[in-house]
Amino acid sequence: MAARMDLDGRPIKPMTICMIGAGGFIGSHLCEKLMAETPHKVLALDVYNDKIKRLLEPDSLPWAGRIEFHQINIKHDSRLEGLVKMADLTINLAAICTPADYNTRPLDTIYSNFIDALPVVKYCSENSKRLIHFSTCEVYGKTIGSFLPKDSPLRKDPAYYVLKEDTSPCIFGSIEKQRWSYACAKQLIERLIYAEGAESGLDFTIVRPFNWIGPRMDFIPGIDGPSEGVPRVLACFSNNLLRREPLKLVDGGQSQRTFVYIKDAIEAVLLMIENPDRANGHIFNVGNPNNEVTVRQLAEMMTQVYTKVSGEPMLQSPSIDVSSKEFYGEGYDDSDKRIPDMTIINKQLGWNPKTSLWDLLESTLTYQYRTYAEAIKKSMAKPTAS
Numbered sequence: 001m002a003a004r005m006d007l008d009g010r011p012i013k014p015m016t017i018c019m020i021g022a023g024g025f026i027g028s029h030l031c032e033k034l035m036a037e038t039p040h041k042v043l044a045l046d047v048y049n050d051k052i053k054r055l056l057e058p059d060s061l062p063w064a065g066r067i068e069f070h071q072i073n074i075k076h077d078s079r080l081e082g083l084v085k086m087a088d089l090t091i092n093l094a095a096i097c098t099p100a101d102y103n104t105r106p107l108d109t110i111y112s113n114f115i116d117a118l119p120v121v122k123y124c125s126e127n128s129k130r131l132i133h134f135s136t137c138e139v140y141g142k143t144i145g146s147f148l149p150k151d152s153p154l155r156k157d158p159a160y161y162v163l164k165e166d167t168s169p170c171i172f173g174s175i176e177k178q179r180w181s182y183a184c185a186k187q188l189i190e191r192l193i194y195a196e197g198a199e200s201g202l203d204f205t206i207v208r209p210f211n212w213i214g215p216r217m218d219f220i221p222g223i224d225g226p227s228e229g230v231p232r233v234l235a236c237f238s239n240n241l242l243r244r245e246p247l248k249l250v251d252g253g254q255s256q257r258t259f260v261y262i263k264d265a266i267e268a269v270l271l272m273i274e275n276p277d278r279a280n281g282h283i284f285n286v287g288n289p290n291n292e293v294t295v296r297q298l299a300e301m302m303t304q305v306y307t308k309v310s311g312e313p314m315l316q317s318p319s320i321d322v323s324s325k326e327f328y329g330e331g332y333d334d335s336d337k338r339i340p341d342m343t344i345i346n347k348q349l350g351w352n353p354k355t356s357l358w359d360l361l362e363s364t365l366t367y368q369y370r371t372y373a374e375a376i377k378k379s380m381a382k383p384t385a386s
């Protein structure tokens with residue numbers, strides 16, 4: 001493998017990375033990238049490893065010996081500190097991060113996103129180890145614009161909705177709107193990490209992902225996850241399409257999101273890993289401001305793309321409206337609009353996303369169809385117990 005250079009033309013030394021939550025959606029893509037394109041070693045920590053099994057099994061693969069899986073629940077495992085100490089860099093991805101859990105399991109959500117992350121920050125700080133911590137775009141909450149009258153011309157002014165790391169406020173709903181338990185826990189851990197940087201000299205980078213999507217995201221209920229489970233929107237809509245049932249639009253599908261392809265976003269993370277001088281001390285939005293749609297438009301687009309990749313005809317009524325109370329239960333609330341400002345990541349790392357929403361949906365739904373269509377057909381053909 002040719003020597004890798006950083007953005008300032010210096011050779012990059014191979015490093016050991018302690019990746020917590022390596023078995024999840026983002027972790028699996030990051031492990032894959034690090035194995036295929038870099039000489040770095042990964043200590044992969046997670047409770048599960050199904051999504052990275054392919055990287056772990058065959059001893060003959062070029063990266064054999066560079067990835068080591070440790071089955072660890074960071075809530076209670078004394079091996080954590082030793083693994084952080086063994087590494088040059090810790091990346092913490094571990095979290096409960098599916099909205100269906102925020103209002104129904106608020107305690108687990110707060111513990112997972114704040115309490116369980118505390119020892120990781122402490123071990124990095126005490127041992128002078130670099131930390132890349134995964135936060136979320138949800139820390140911005142709602143836009144300032146959403147509080148303006150519906151017909152206000154100011155709603156069209158980017159100053160009222162584009163989300164900037166260093167100036168935008170964090171606007172959450174009231175306490176009984178438990179949806180915000182996740183965002184609030186993420187915000188507090190961001191503040192703690194920032195304070196460790198300011199008071200104890202911790203070298204940190206905080207990542208705020210804006211709806212990264214692609215293959216291996218979450219699970220398909222009843223196939224590789226619980227039948228009653230509610231994953232994030234990509235997997236919900238994929239599940240509906242695969243089962244030939246209407247896509248459920250929560251509260252009319254009016255909320256807006258910007259979606260970025262996981263492979264583009266992973267490029268940004270690799271730049272952070274390999275350019276510590278440019279990434280340390282920064283909070284980065286990582287998203288694609290050009291891929292904005294309402295959830296209703298996303299449903300329409302996914303339906304069209306799925307029809308193309310599966311060859312199956314479209315349903316007569318491809319979507320239905322459901323209330324958020326019916327779908328998520330009491331205490332749900334929503335972010336109205338999420339457009340990332342890209343100034344900081346552009347300036348520090350020169351990163352820009354490349355993939356259009358149509359293209360990323362085409363490759364993702366091709367993967368979903370190839371991976372799940374047969375299993376779904378079989379499960380639907382099975383007689384149900386009466």
Ligand SMILES: NC(=O)c1ccc[n+]([C@@H]2O[C@H](COP(=O)([O-])OP(=O)(O)OC[C@H]3O[C@@H](n4cnc5c(N)ncnc54)[C@H](O)[C@@H]3O)[C@@H](O)[C@H]2O)c1
Pocket residue numbers: 020021022023024025026027045046047048072073074075092093094095096097112116134135136137138208209210211212213218
């Ligand atoms: N995917 C996105 O678009 C997105 C958006 C915003 C924020 N994030 C953040 O990025 C991170 C990763 O997200 P993801 O989409 O890969 O989610 P994911 O659920 O696929 O991955 C999280 C992984 O962490 C593991 N984990 C959770 N608790 C653990 C514990 N106590 N001990 C060990 N492992 C544990 C899970 O088993 C899972 O494999 C999360 O912190 C999430 O809040 C992701």
Ligand SMILES: O=c1ccn([C@@H]2O[C@H](COP(=O)(O)OP(=O)(O)O[C@H]3OC[C@](O)(CO)[C@H]3O)[C@@H](O)[C@H]2O)c(=O)[nH]1
Pocket residue numbers: 097098099136137138182209210211231232233234236237248249250251253255257295334335
């Ligand atoms: O079947 C469905 C499922 C969801 N919706 C609506 O889609 C919007 C997006 O939902 P989702 O991707 O599940 O989650 P959010 O974008 O709201 O939150 C995530 O953003 C980042 C992260 O931190 C981690 O991924 C997480 O909190 C939303 O409006 C749903 O109501 C639907 O209509 N139908």
